[in-house]
Amino acid sequence: MTILDLQQIKEKDYHNPRLKGKQVKLRKLWTGVAIAAMFGGVLVTQPAKAADTSLVIGSVLDIDKTDPHTATNFATVRGLGLVYGSLIEIGAKNALKGGLATSWIFSKDGKTLTLNLREGVKFHDGSTFDAEDAKASLERILDTKTGAAARANIATITSIKADGRKLILTMSIPNAPILAALEGVNMAMLSKADIDAGKIGGSNKPNGTGPYKWVSWEPTQSLKLSANADYFMGEPKIKDVTIRVIPTEASILSALNAGTIGMGIVTDPLIARQVKSNLKMFKTPALGYYALQFNTKVAPFNDKNVRLALQCAIDRQELINTALLGQGQVTGPITSPAYRSDVNARPCPKQDLAKAKEYLAAAGKSSGVTFKTLVTSTGWATSVAMAQNLKAQLAKANITMELDIVEQATYVPRWLAADFVATLANNGGRIDPDTMYTRYFTSTGNLNKVASYSSATLDANFIKGKASGKVTERKGAYTAISKELEDNAVWVWLATPYEYRVATKKLRGFSALANGSLLQLRSATLG
Structure with missing residues (x-):
């Protein structure tokens, strides 16, 4: 007996007015038993619908460069923040936590900071991240020729030593906030090989350690990223992220309501006020x-x-x-x-x-x-x-x-x-x-x-x-x-102001940070 035979029996019997009450129930039971017999005695149900794995984010602003050390545009910082990692991160309640560094200790005089680096971290090109990369990255930031946006924040560093998995920073004066200074896109860890080869910024493909790999960038159109299978926290569940440039925030909200995008970057309180219960609103007091x-x-x-x-x-x-x-x-x-x-x-x-x-x-x-x-x-x-x-x-x-x-x-x-x-x-x-x-x-x-x-x-x-x-x-x-x-x-x-992130209700596990970062997409799912 085939599935088609069973379907024909069901349709015939369910539409037979002479079958009443128990007879219909018996027919239903018999059909179910027959199906179970065909599949080894196990009742087969439709598989659960798989969670979406692609997220499109609407933004009025496009990124304006690919060098994280010189980034000042909010859109650039957001986008590159998914591609690059830093030694220190901001966690819940604005607390500092380890990123590519797992622990650290200051000397008694506060002039030396020793950071222990995370093992098993890889750049997107497959090369291993180590203390030499961290040293080269910080030296690039300190080099005035780079024009780094946050150079002054680490200018007290007088020497940097790479010692196995340890990075040792010596400073001219005690500098407790150096930990906070090592957080963020402007302190991104780059490959020493890329730095030595002059392959940072411009038309060079970004090569970070972050949760997402660079796929392509069409200026004024979109930035496309894909999940990093070797990410130290595990491959993100959302496999593809596209940040699409949309001319107005009203259009972003329309796209959210239509389901053509899954998240929107909103700065206009008038637009935020129009968000209905069909969407999720992440409203966070801004540090900006x-x-x-x-x-x-x-x-x-x-x-x-x-x-x-x-x-x-x-x-x-x-x-x-x-x-x-x-x-x-x-x-x-x-x-x-x-x-x-x-x-x-x-x-x-x-x-x-x-x-x-x-x-x-x-x-x-x-x-x-x-x-x-x-x-x-x-x-x-x-x-x-x-x-x-x-x-x-x-x-x-x-x-x-x-x-x-x-x-x-x-x-x-x-x-x-x-x-x-x-x-x-x-x-x-x-x-x-x-x-x-x-x-x-x-x-x-x-x-x-x-x-x-x-x-x-x-x-x-x-x-x-x-x-x-x-x-x-x-x-x-x-x-x-x-x-x-x-x-x-x-x-x-x-x-x-407030930071607004508006998203589909399918988005789970995402938390908005006061600095506007989208980094928590690494832990999010769609479904």
Whole structure:
């Protein structure tokens, strides 16, 4: 008897009106027994549907380079963060944990750090990761010719020794936050062979140790990655990840609802508000922050009184309520949770237009001041709305802010070159204030040109903050740093937003991190 014969019996009997009650039940039972007999006495059921293994992520921004050590674009950091690994990682509740290093110990004087490296780690080309690769990677970051984005964070290193599975860092001063400095894409571990051959960045295929291998990148279109079968945590269950460039966040949400993508990177609270129960929302307070940056080397912001006038003319909460739909928090310079700046410890914690006019008068600008602000149109969804709100607020104090609105591809190089009088910026935060601001506000910081401010007292306080690993002993230094930045209105710190990741309900095992990383996709499944 065939399956077709059984199916014909079932259909005939179930539609026979003369068969009633028990007869139908007997027919059902007989059919089931017959099927069981055909397959050795085991009832056969349909196999469970296999979980999806491909994830498409929608993003308005594309990556802009392949060298992790020079990456500053948020999209680049996100994408390369799946390809490369670092010695230290950020885990739950912003705690540091081992990445390619499994353990570490400081010397008693705090000037030597010995890291024990993980065994069995391979680069995507099959070569083995070892201490020589780690040494070469850190030396490349320290080389000023590289133009590494986070060089200043490890600039206290005076020598690096590779000793088997050990990496030994010697520093000029005690430096407890060096551990936090070794985390992230800007501290990616590269192959020494690739470094020696000059095969980093440009058109060279990225060769990392991360959970996903580089497949292809079509600029302005998509980045394609595939699971690393040799990953030290095991091959990811999601086998293929594509980050697709989609022009607007509204289109990203439409694609999510249609099921054509499985995750979306969202920065617009208006779009986040439209997410329905058919999707998962990961909403995380961001470490990053919005600030109105000044070039203090040029007029009118070479005058502290002009900067203070803007500080007093801005109502940060109005900005949040209007441009961010209430989805954010007023912030000071330091967003690191254990060291967060007191937002009331600043000149004009609340808008004070009278005080703003006093500062303008002190600057000899009683009739007002005009300046141009560089604004990205595509860097994040609320950038232009924020700029327009600030412009309207400042006008009340006789301050005219003209907007120079450009695409992100133009904005980033101009920002890096400090090619602006003022700029509205969305900067990344860190869990440690040392790694957050050493590169900006120390006299030797590699981004000091962008920050355009440093002082001997800031340098001294950053050194003081490095000396201890205890939060209670370090807080004083960072409180003093925050105070100097605010009292001099070096920038006007505005708000911290939320990180939104919207995904299909099939996504399981993913957790969103405050730094915006997608690294936890390595532990996720779709099904």
